[in-house]
Amino acid sequence: MSLIVQKFGGSSVADAESIKRVAKRIVETHREGNEVVVAVSAMGDTTDDLLDLAHEVTPIPAPRELDMLLTAGERISMALLAMAIRSLGYDARSFTGSQAGMITDAQHGAARIVDVTPGRLREALDEGAIAIVAGFQGFSRESRDITTLGRGGSDTTAVALAAALGADICEIYTDVDGIFTSDPRIVKRARKIDRITSEEMLELAGSGAKVLHIRAVEYARRHNVTLHVRSSFNYNVGTIVYDPQKLPEGEESTMEESIIAGVATDLSQAKITVVGVPDVPGVAAKLFKIVANTNANVDMIVQNVSAASTGRTDISFTLPKDDGQKAITALSNAQDGIGFESLQYDDQIGKLAVVGNAMRTNSGVSATLFEALYEAGINIEMISTSEIRISIVTRADSINDAVRAVHTAFGLDAEDEAVVHGGTGR
Amino acid sequence: MSLIVQKFGGSSVADAESIKRVAKRIVETHREGNEVVVAVSAMGDTTDDLLDLAHEVTPIPAPRELDMLLTAGERISMALLAMAIRSLGYDARSFTGSQAGMITDAQHGAARIVDVTPGRLREALDEGAIAIVAGFQGFSRESRDITTLGRGGSDTTAVALAAALGADICEIYTDVDGIFTSDPRIVKRARKIDRITSEEMLELAGSGAKVLHIRAVEYARRHNVTLHVRSSFNYNVGTIVYDPQKLPEGEESTMEESIIAGVATDLSQAKITVVGVPDVPGVAAKLFKIVANTNANVDMIVQNVSAASTGRTDISFTLPKDDGQKAITALSNAQDGIGFESLQYDDQIGKLAVVGNAMRTNSGVSATLFEALYEAGINIEMISTSEIRISIVTRADSINDAVRAVHTAFGLDAEDEAVVHGGTGR
Structure with a gap:
């Protein structure tokens, strides 16, 4: 039993x-x-x-x-x-x-x-x-x-x-x-x-x-x-x-497992870029402490290599759109203390993630991903990876083209189209 | 407080x-x-x-x-x-x-x-x-x-x-x-x-x-x-x-208290008459045990004096209309055992009750009641009393005339008409 x-x-x-x-x-x-x-x-x-x-x-x-x-x-x-x-x-x-x-x-x-x-x-x-x-x-x-x-x-x-x-x-x-x-x-x-x-x-x-x-x-x-x-x-x-x-x-x-289990997309996120952050130790910690205090749920974080000429760098991160306003407000209030140059807010982004356990042992996943996106004419704005996931950020209005291209590139396409029902419960 | x-x-x-x-x-x-x-x-x-x-x-x-x-x-x-x-x-x-x-x-x-x-x-x-x-x-x-x-x-x-x-x-x-x-x-x-x-x-x-x-x-x-x-x-x-x-x-x-506190009416009851009941001790107990076993909620009970010639009597009682069918079924099943002649079911009755604490010390309440009903041309079918209440049963379609006549007869009428709202909650 x-x-x-x-x-x-x-x-x-x-x-x-x-x-x-x-x-x-x-x-x-x-x-x-x-x-x-x-x-x-x-x-x-x-x-x-x-x-x-x-x-x-x-x-x-x-x-x-x-x-x-x-x-x-x-x-x-x-x-x-x-x-x-x-x-x-x-x-x-x-x-x-x-x-x-x-x-x-x-x-x-x-x-x-x-x-x-x-x-x-x-x-x-x-x-x-x-x-x-x-x-x-x-x-x-x-x-x-x-x-x-x-x-x-x-x-x-x-x-x-x-x-x-x-x-x-x-x-x-x-x-x-x-x-x-x-x-x-x-x-x-x-x-x-x-x-x-x-x-x-x-x-x-x-x-x-x-x-x-x-x-x-x-x-x-x-x-x-x-x-x-x-x-x-x-x-x-x-x-x-x-x-x-x-x-x-x-x-x-x-x-045998397929290399990629699935491809997920997410249009609920926005991107904040903190421009011209002094590239000194502890600044990122300060920034994200301020954001964390607003209870905003930060997802991807990308920091570029700082320009040698200025000693400053840009830090971008994504968070739910709903959390955007309070994070922007908190950061603005801290601008003088931290000394960054400006803030950019962008809520027209889309996130795409490929996930697969076998990614651990299979090289070439990122190459396949980037190539598929390139061939579909999709521009990549941010990249972040975990052991079994690669996520990228692109324009919201190209996310559907992106996911179709990636789905095909990893050999996930079925022979028949799926039958689709309505929404799901709580 | x-x-x-x-x-x-x-x-x-x-x-x-x-x-x-x-x-x-x-x-x-x-x-x-x-x-x-x-x-x-x-x-x-x-x-x-x-x-x-x-x-x-x-x-x-x-x-x-x-x-x-x-x-x-x-x-x-x-x-x-x-x-x-x-x-x-x-x-x-x-x-x-x-x-x-x-x-x-x-x-x-x-x-x-x-x-x-x-x-x-x-x-x-x-x-x-x-x-x-x-x-x-x-x-x-x-x-x-x-x-x-x-x-x-x-x-x-x-x-x-x-x-x-x-x-x-x-x-x-x-x-x-x-x-x-x-x-x-x-x-x-x-x-x-x-x-x-x-x-x-x-x-x-x-x-x-x-x-x-x-x-x-x-x-x-x-x-x-x-x-x-x-x-x-x-x-x-x-x-x-x-x-x-x-x-x-x-x-x-x-x-000073008024003799009558109020006059209530009830159209939710039906009347069952058990016709030709042998007038021997214990019959009423048997009858109402049968009814009680159906969980019917018996209200008024009236037994007439038995006709000396037949040694039989009629017993009438009222109960909620919703309980009528099951009581009738149970009594029918017991007809041979008890030996009554027939059953009558009447759901076109109306009940009227006058209630007043001062009734205890004031005689003449029933006389006033019966006279008011008589003058309004209302026929009384059953009467039952408690220490502070007199209830009568009449035809359902004359109950409104009856209550108005009784209300006036006991001097309860206000100078102005009452303002009426909708129904009440549970």
Whole structure:
């Protein structure tokens, strides 16, 4: 008997019909002899509707109360899902984050999981029931208050439950067939990835791939949880996200891997260039301390070699557009202290990243990348690399041409075009 | 410093604007130097919408899950209300039934309060905060599950909190100005009642008066909680529901009372007549045991003197129309065993009740009642009395004429017509 954790996002439980469909699917897994724990998001647009309501009441909702409000969303979907399963003749019980033992710190809106004590879930499973758990929410022992996990919360709930219960697999159901080599809406010949290491998945998610939230991937990697990202609209096998040190039973570890797992793009970033920075030790530290104090999430950083004649250099970095204004303001205020010449702000950039575990042992990846971009007439403005990733920044309006060219150059194109569905849940 | 519990129904918090209005009102009470605890219902039609959703999923929702679902309603309204108060610059914290210490038995959908442990509310008050509590909901220690109190739940929450916290008064805010001598939609010259004893209120609520739920009145009476039923749309003094043994400070106990407090009507009942019942001891007990086993809520019972020639009698009783079918079925099945001749079912009846504490010491009330009905050409089909109430049954289509005639006959008519608002919350 296996223990399977399944996560269904908002689009999979958008209305009563969808909920009944998902209920059948859960029951099938249960009838195959598995213990099943389900993490579920709020129905469709419920969370956004509740947020709108909060903002009708006040421009800055109190975080504790906002969490109280938003957690109503999963309460509705989980109760309906449990009802739907029971009406099929199977025992099912819904549990709030608190009842499920999702213990977090007291950071409302972005709580970190500090402990998972799924005693009531284990009890329910032992009694033959299916346990339905509210995604996204937790409980702070410290403040005795309800918390929410923030972005990617429901995925993280599922992974955390899988880890705490020692589940055999954590299935993330979504409205696409799995993780693709690139966004199928842009790259028509994108291929579904059958297997990807958690490390690669982490880099892809961090580079703009939307299907899995980076936080859930990190949690899965740290706790050795194998993920299966698949569609709730069909029975196809999706994408397995695994730790190569811990291959699923019966799998060969010698299978041939493609050099590049996927190509991700990201149009949500802006670039700030600090022009004419005195090239003396400690200046970069000062600069980024100022930026960090605004809570801006700096991604790529590039510093050019300083011009010998002036002893000054330019430092560019990217950050989410939403963080742009406050970073610019903070840096402007510090201009005299640091002594740079000027600031440039550019929010018309696009980021492209190629990710692949085999990059470690395969030279020539960067050459192939740069050549493909050159041949497509794409200008590279910034470059940054990790052990298994190369990212470049170019103009936003050439990012689609860029990703298609790179996808083809690395031999990732499928023979057929992918079928594309709508957006994904929380 | 007084401690005031305020209850706001669904129509008072139907949208963001209403919530902001209610928030201001709560803050005013707080600023007058009072400690304030608020019990709030779900917004407008939320509960009905959630019920509809449940019935889209399954015709018979599992009771545990239905409670989980419905409690999302108050969670939303209480969080929004707390946000609205905080945005006015005052500390406010929302609490679920469980957090507020509303301990119930495990009877989902109709849980009984077994204990109230409002430690967290007391803490919040001590810290200068306004405590907002979800009405209608509780927590079973036994099953560790969320429960709901059923009909009249939010009123009962407010009264139970007032009792447990030793509140000075429990204000029930609604969309009418208070308790009226009769339904102002039918009796245009109905008057707002300034003061009414809890015993009278109990009889009125039990006879069809809708503003206060009978259960909340019972709880208030048992725990000596003084109620103030008033409008959330104006600042008029409403109706005080009090225990005459425990008059509010400074009040005279010798004030003149009108003989009749009010006239209630009820069109929700049906009448069953069991024809030709053998007039032997124990038959009535058998009959009503059968009816009780269907959980039907029998109200009036009338047995005629038996005809000496046959040794048989007729027994009539009223019960909610919703309970009619199952009672008829159960009685039919028992016809041979009991030996009655036939059953009659009549759902075109109307009930009228006059209620007044002074009835105890005033003879002639029934004569005035019957004469008024006679003069209005209304036929009386059943009569039943308690110490402070006389109820009659007549045709449903003559009930409005009946109540107007009776209202006038007892001198209850006001000089001006009452202003009528819409329906009330849960």
